Amino acid sequence: MPQLNPNPWFFIMIMSWLTLSLIIQPKLLSFILTSPPINKTSTTTKTNPWAWPWS
């Protein structure tokens, strides 16, 4: 099986990590989200019940 040839193993390892860390990560970091992630609020909003039907 040619995958078990140890010759290019180190090169492939270095290339995959370099691609992942130096190219893909900065590209994904430059995406600007439209709304930033926020934590959940600790208090829930109070809703007032109403006596009339929906329509």
Place this chain on the structure above:
Amino acid sequence: MILTFFDQFSSPCLLGIPLIILSMLFPTLLFPTPNNRWVTNRLTTLQLWLTHTITKQLMIPLNKPGHKWALILTSLMMLLLTINLLGLLPYTFTPTTQLSMNMALAFPLWLATLLVGLRNQPTTSLGHLLPEGTPTPLIPALIMIETISLFIRPLALGVRLTANLTAGHLLIQLISTATITLLPIMPTVSIITLTILLLLTILEVAVAMIQAYVFVLLLSLYLQENI
């Protein structure tokens, strides 16, 4: 030189230049760096939505310190997804069929999750080696079994991705060889084999996406235990 069916997986080399660089850099070309506009073009919007969805799905089960891993897990997911899907095009080389690449990605990331757990919360991390409610006589055996399963995880992670993609590509090559060989001899059987090939290709598209997802999901699961 007689070509076997496995020769499609040998790392491509032209005049001494390893071409795997191209196979790994080309997927990055499909992600153009967006500009600073609020409303960008269609491709950037779609990629933003995809990245956002993936990050959300991965980060929901994790606690706050685990959110530091968002970038590496999302970028790993995008890389594996693109590489796997591009490998299904004809005459392309899939770097994720190389055991070297998958082990290079799996082993350090698994080790990172393990060391994070052992460093910050050693008792909890080691406590995962014994499931709750085991009968007392079984405890030594179960700890040994769980330790073995812990150390098998990076191997399983790497080999799972490699084997799935290699088997898929090999099957596609075998069945397409059968289709071409049968075409002059038994055209009807060749048409049936062609149908099988089409269905198999659809399966391989699904497998490509699922395997990338499983890889990253399992890493996030190992992270959940340890962070």
